[in-house]
Amino acid sequence: MDSPFKDANHIFRDKEPFKEGYTPDEILEREEEIQEYAAALQDIPDGFGAPNVFIYGQTGVGKTATTQKVIEFLESEAESADVKLTTLAVNCNKRTSTYKVLQYLANELYPDEHFKQGTHPDTLWNRIYERLDEISGYVLVILDEIDKLGEDEELLYDFPRAKAIGELENAEVGIVGISNNFKFRENLSQRVKSTLCEKEIQFSPYDAHELRSILSYYADLTFHDGVVTGDVVPLTAALTAQDSGDARMALDLLETAGDIARHEDDDVVTEDHVRIARSEVDRANTRDIITERLTSQMQLVLMATTLLVIDPDGEAKVKTIYSLYKDLCDRIDADTLSESRIRDHLDTLEMFGLLEKGEHNLGRRGGRAYIYSLVDEPRIVVETFQEDERLRQGFPASIDALLGAFEASNQSHIQSEFEG
Numbered sequence: 001m002d003s004p005f006k007d008a009n010h011i012f013r014d015k016e017p018f019k020e021g022y023t024p025d026e027i028l029e030r031e032e033e034i035q036e037y038a039a040a041l042q043d044i045p046d047g048f049g050a051p052n053v054f055i056y057g058q059t060g061v062g063k064t065a066t067t068q069k070v071i072e073f074l075e076s077e078a079e080s081a082d083v084k085l086t087t088l089a090v091n092c093n094k095r096t097s098t099y100k101v102l103q104y105l106a107n108e109l110y111p112d113e114h115f116k117q118g119t120h121p122d123t124l125w126n127r128i129y130e131r132l133d134e135i136s137g138y139v140l141v142i143l144d145e146i147d148k149l150g151e152d153e154e155l156l157y158d159f160p161r162a163k164a165i166g167e168l169e170n171a172e173v174g175i176v177g178i179s180n181n182f183k184f185r186e187n188l189s190q191r192v193k194s195t196l197c198e199k200e201i202q203f204s205p206y207d208a209h210e211l212r213s214i215l216s217y218y219a220d221l222t223f224h225d226g227v228v229t230g231d232v233v234p235l236t237a238a239l240t241a242q243d244s245g246d247a248r249m250a251l252d253l254l255e256t257a258g259d260i261a262r263h264e265d266d267d268v269v270t271e272d273h274v275r276i277a278r279s280e281v282d283r284a285n286t287r288d289i290i291t292e293r294l295t296s297q298m299q300l301v302l303m304a305t306t307l308l309v310i311d312p313d314g315e316a317k318v319k320t321i322y323s324l325y326k327d328l329c330d331r332i333d334a335d336t337l338s339e340s341r342i343r344d345h346l347d348t349l350e351m352f353g354l355l356e357k358g359e360h361n362l363g364r365r366g367g368r369a370y371i372y373s374l375v376d377e378p379r380i381v382v383e384t385f386q387e388d389e390r391l392r393q394g395f396p397a398s399i400d401a402l403l404g405a406f407e408a409s410n411q412s413h414i415q416s417e418f419e420g
């Protein structure tokens with residue numbers, strides 16, 4: 001049997017810049033946000049305190065990469081000004097509660113010890129405060145995807161006031177919160193809002209011009225000379241700007257187009273490769289968002305909406321979505337959120353590009369209602385819930401209902417086609 005692998009690669013020079021953890025030497029098209037960021041953190045090198053800063057923007061708009069670059073500059077400026085600064089970064093996507101964040105921080109601050117699951121929270125708080133006072137100076141705790149903490153506000157309330165209430169004597173803590181959810185701050189309690197007094201910076205989606213600049217930079221880093229035809233970068237930028245303005249998605253699309261060209265043994269990457277890649281990337285991104293970026297409550301809301309979308313007699317209005325969502329919660333014995341919170345989750349699902357809503361005229365009754373629909377084919381959403389092991393374990397009864405409804409809708413469609 002001949003080897004299934006391709007001959008020498010002539011498409012890619014280097015794929016490292018396509019990886020999610022890659023931080024470029026230069027942050028493109030975010031000059032204004034960098035200046036805002038620096039102004040928000042200027043008190044640190046000036047020796048005036050550790051401020052709290054919140055960064056908002058949808059996925060793929062440069063929040064994390066910009067934060068990393070700004071923190072590098074800040075650490076250098078603090079060192080030059082002889083200001084003691086410690087930065088601690090936590091990804092809340094993996095640590096979704098105050099307890100898990102504290103456990104992570106304690107293990108970071110005491111690398112020779114191991115704080116196991118089950119260590120009392122008071123022990124973690126005390127050890128963290130002891131260590132921070134030993135380190136002294138200013139401490140910035142960077143909480144990426146802070147919205148994954150949900151309604152758990154303990155960190156946001158306690159850290160910024162730790163010195164004022166005597167928990168710290170030689171150190172002062174500030175928080176940098178990074179969130180995909182624009183409504184995150186609105187949902188905080190008044191006591192936390194008062195404590196934080198934070199500065200906010202919003203990152204807007206990239207437009208086509210900005211994406212062309214970013215993609216051209218990455219294309220030069222990753223592809224061999226002359227491989228990418230002139231229409232590839234503009235088309236990739238245009239398609240992504242129309243869809244989401246997400247640079248991560250644009251880079252995935254560009255890489256996938258290159259992979260397709262390589263697989264087909266083509267000499268160059270063309271517009272046709274980009275169009276084929278878009279279909280593949282859309283499907284993969286939908287699955288990634290559902291499995292990796294949504295909370296369990298958002299997944300239940302999406303499941304309820306999907307059930308209504310595939311029901312020929314269903315209408316995915318907020319009230320009907322909420323009613324079905326409560327039924328799904330009952331099936332798996334999950335906490336039920338208020339209708340107001342479900343509206344917020346629907347907005348988030350729309351922001352992620354999973355749902356879209358259209359206005360529906362209520363006729364003689366007057367007024368209008370929103371009807372939600374899926375952006376992608378229902379099959380993609382249903383298959384994602386069916387194929388992901390964690391989702392199957394988390395929502396067994398609900399997924400059975402989803403699969404049953406989907407199969408029934410397909411049978412109904414086939415029957416109507418046959419009768420027609």
